[in-house]
Amino acid sequence: MWRLKSCPKCKGDIFLEKDYSGWYERCLQCGYNRDLKCVVEVKKQPSGREKELALSGAGKTATK
DSSP states (O other): OEETTOOTTTOOOEEEEEETTEEEEEETTTOOEEEOSOOOOOOOOOOHHHHHHHHHTTTOOOOO
16 A cells, blocks of 8 residues: 655655564655554455445345
């Protein structure tokens, strides 16, 4: 994930990354690096079939 112009040191572009020790952010321009203590991970998106059902409205009952 990118955070544009968010570096506190040079106002450069920061990207978030994960390695064996956890999440961190690093500036692409100056190399500023900071470990992150708390990162919320986004749940996996539904598979194609579940998405099709949601878009088509399949499984919903009609109400009057």
